Amino acid sequence: MKKxxxxxxxxxxxxSMKRVLVSISFPYTLLLGIYIVISDRLLGLxxxxxxxxxxxxxxxxxxxxxxxxxxxxxxxxxxxxxxxxKNELES
Numbered sequence: 001m002k003k004x005x006x007x008x009x010x011x012x013x014x015x016s017m018k019r020v021l022v023s024i025s026f027p028y029t030l031l032l033g034i035y036i037v038i039s040d041r042l043l044g045l046x047x048x049x050x051x052x053x054x055x056x057x058x059x060x061x062x063x064x065x066x067x068x069x070x071x072x073x074x075x076x077x078x079x080x081x082x083x084x085x086k087n088e089l090e091s
Contacts, residue, residue, distance in 0.1 A: 022066045029059040
């Protein structure tokens with residue numbers, strides 16, 4: 001479990017702020033989505049709070065953006081490593 005956590009939220013031995021924020025906000029977003037569904041279906045409320053839906057949508061957008069930025073940065077790091085390896089082999 002410790003290795004999974006360190007591989008998920010750490011980059012080169014340091015915590016990545018984007019990864020920590022995503023790992024914290026993702027469960028809360030899921031809980032908010034579950035609450036919206038439960039309050040609408042099971043509690044018999046006629047209307048769901050539109051602000052709750054806006055917050056849910058905004059949090060999903062934040063998570064998707066942060067994951068996209070992280071994936072792009074990781075891809076760029078891998079490209080740089082390949083270029084550095086090629087340069088070292090040529091030397």
